[in-house]
Amino acid sequence: MARVLPIVMLTFVSMAGWMLGADTGAIGGLTNMRDFQERFADKYNATTDTYSYSSVRQGLLVGMVNTGTFVGSLLSSPLADQWGKRICILIWSVVYLSGILVQLTTQRSWVQFMCGKIWTGLGFGALSVIAPSYQSETSPANIRGAIVCTYQLFITLGILVGYAINIGTHSIKGSNSWRIPIGINLLWGVVCFAGTLCLPESPRYLISLGKKEECLRVLCNTSGLPPEDSMIQKEFKELDETVTAELQEGQAGWSELLSSEIRYRTLLGVCVMALQQLTGVNYYFYYGTEVFKGTGISSPYVAAIILGAVNSACTFLGVVVLEKFGRRNPLILGAAWQAACYFVYAAVGDRALYRKDGTSNHNAGTVMIIFSCLFILSFASTWAPAAWIIVGESYPIRYRNKCSAVATSANWTLNFLISFFTPFITASIGFKYGYVFASCNVAAAFVIFFFAKETKGLTLEEINTLYTSGVKPWNSVAYAKSVVEKRMQEDNALQNSIQVSTISNDSKLV
Known part of the structure; x- marks a missing residue:
């Protein structure tokens, strides 16, 4: 029970993920709401009395948030180095809230709304680096692994709640149909800010400031062990020695990220985060209401809810999968599964969804929904949380903030490119677009097999040793297992020796 409160407190940081998910879940539905279209769309068909967007306008409204997240992820590093992660989470939460207010107060200027999205993106772009770290x-x-998984879990819950709110408001007349979903997003930022006020600073940052007693207290609170416990003392000593030795070299400069010491891990983080987007998941989440209009589902919002519910439920599975089976194997198998799903989705959509007379084949649409859900089952339990875990745990402290920022900026760059260019690509090649994502998933499986190392159960200091040891990625599962077993044996031996010493001293007293 001693750990319950610290774990609950740590998950408050995951509200940063909820904020991101709520924005992702809301925007696809907002662009389909009548009042929103009247104010911000740039095309009107008088015959059908309907509004629509040019590919450029839709891409900017949906995708420009990612320019903010890109910049925010890079800005997060120098601020976290100087002020620590806890203070930065509070600052960027305020930035997020101010961006929501800009969106909420927009009247008829789509440029103002887009600027509000960019400003909001600054907030959760920075938080996407700082929170998992x-x-x-x-x-x-x-x-x-389980704690960091809660960040992705909260993203999926935020997406689902965003979809659900859209269903409840899209039929409301007037601007409340889209202002209410945006206004509710203020709540998530307030919860993140308030929850973080209750959290301690990172123990590694405290060591870097020379606050060793406070660092020891944080380690005790998060582990549920007293300060005199041998395991706590051992962890504190290793942490103190490692951080002190690294910081004697000074904070790493940006150019050092490509030095021989860290280049491998820098590029691996960039690849993993870029490939997380290239799996094609946001093709569904940004444009889900559009993608499924022709699949026979009466309301596109229902399709979005289906995908969001599967996504959230399966992320709970990811918490178990990544702690039990590690990082490497789930990522490899997940990418293979996702590739197969996209191949089927693209083939059915391209060849069977629409008949020659333009009507929809609802049976084909059902197949597409099923394989979309199967894709999300895999993604939510493997690539979605694992990418954040790898970036959060792979770097030594003097490089961590900058490496995490660069890797995460790659994620947001691909996120923007996919969200912006998807309307153009789908207008040109339709469901053949799925073949592109299927191929990217195949590539992702090979990247993980040949370059990613297993880190399950290792401390951050042991992970650093793993990457400097020369162990091949395909041999790293056995290596990690042996290190964890050796550490447990040493801890047990130390506990036994302390118990024997205590018994001996008690006997002398008697």
Whole structure:
């Protein structure tokens, strides 16, 4: 029970993920609402009395948020180095809230709305770097993967709630149909800010400031062990020695990220985060209401809810999968599964969804929905959380903030490119677009097999040793297992020796 409160407190940071998910879940539905279209769309058909967007306008409204997230992810590093992660989470939460207010107060200027999205993106772009890194640094090694998974879990819950709110408001007349979903997003930022006020600073940052007693207290609070416990003392000593040694070299400069010491991990983080987007998941989440209009479902919002519910439910599975089976194998198998799903989705959509007379084949549409759900089942339980875990735990402290920022900026760059160019690409090649994502998933499986190393159960310091040891990625599962077993044996031996010493001293007293 001693750990319950620290774990609950750490998950408050995951509200940063909820904020991101709520924005993603809301925007696809907002662009289909009548009042929103009247104000911000640039095409009107008088015959049908309907509004629509040019590919450029839709791409900017949906995708420009990612320019903010890109910049925010890079700005997060120098601020976190100077002020620590806890303070930065509070600052960027305020930035997010101010961006929501800009969106909420927009009247008829689509440019103002887009600028509000960009400003909001600054907030959760920075938080997407800081939150998983903070959780990695503060969580005990044996539950670190599960804690960091809550960040992705909250993203999926935010997406689902965003979809549900859209269903409840899209039929409201007037601007409340889209202002209410945006206004509710203020709540998530307030919860993140208030929850973070209750959290301690990262123990590794405290060590870097020379606040060793406070660092020891944080380690005790998050592990549920007293300060005199041998395991706590051992962890504190290793942490103190490692951080002190690294910081004697000074904070790493941006150019050092490509030095021989860290280049491998820098490029791996960039590839993993870019490939997380290239799996094609946001093709569904940004444009889900459009994609399924022709599949026979009466309301596109219902299709979005189906995808969101599967996404959220399966992310709970990811918490278990990544702690039990590690990082490498789930990522490899997940990418293969996702490739197969996209191949089927693209083939059915391209060849069977629409008949020659233009009507929809509802049976084909059902197949597409099923394989979309199967794709999300895999993504939500593997690539969605695992990418954040790898970036959060792979770097030594003097490089961590900058490496995480660069890797995450790659994620947002691909996110923007996919969200912006998808309307153009689908207008040109339709469902053949799925073949592109299927091929990217195949490539992702090979990248993980040949370059990613297993880190399950290792402390952050042991992970650093793993990457400097020369162990081949395909041999790293056995290596990680042996390190964890050796550490447990040493901890047990130390506990036994302390118990024997205590018994001996008690006997002398008697």
